């Protein structure tokens with residue numbers, strides 16, 4: 001049971017403007033929650049949940065900023081706070097969006113991409129094209145086992161991605177699958193598998209480019 005703390009969270013944004021004069025007004029959002037559990041009462045670092053995703057997102061931001069590839073649509077990088085506290089950052093975003101909802105072509109939400117052997121995508125059932133483009137990215141450049149799963153989110157949201165889907169965004173949760181400690185002191189940097197973290201980061205990079213250029 002988490003203690004109830006009176007605190008203020010912060011969502012943090014970065015943006016790379018699209019190269020197309022018209023399509024730059026449409027957006028691909030990459031999101032990852034930046035918080036974890038902290039001392040409860042042991043330190044739970046959250047290396048996989050969800051520092052791995054923050055690292056992948058920052059890696060893609062740096063790579064895209066330096067790349068000769070200039071995607072047509074703009075790409076927003078969004079660190080959301082308060083996931084563990086009850087999805088507060090993503091819920092706040094859906095009530096206070098940065099850009100018009102109908103200009104968002106995709107939200108790629110990252111969850112725990114630092115442990116495992118396979119990649120997984122849960123996509124909103126109305127947007128199978130997102131999963132197809134993530135498969136294309138994997139087939140062309142990453143070559144990992146990839147499971148895609150259509151989701152309807154009939155139960156209560158348990159990820160920021162579900163919050164975005166319930167709010168009507170074309171969203172896909174990206175995971176690494178197969179192992180790891182969940183909400184446990186052993187979710188620390190020693191448990192991270194650099195190989196799958198790199199694969200997930202490359203997969204995110206190409207998936208974001210394919211969607212931004214579709």
Ligand SMILES: [Zn+2]
Nearest residue numbers: 049050084183
């Ligand atoms: Zn968690």
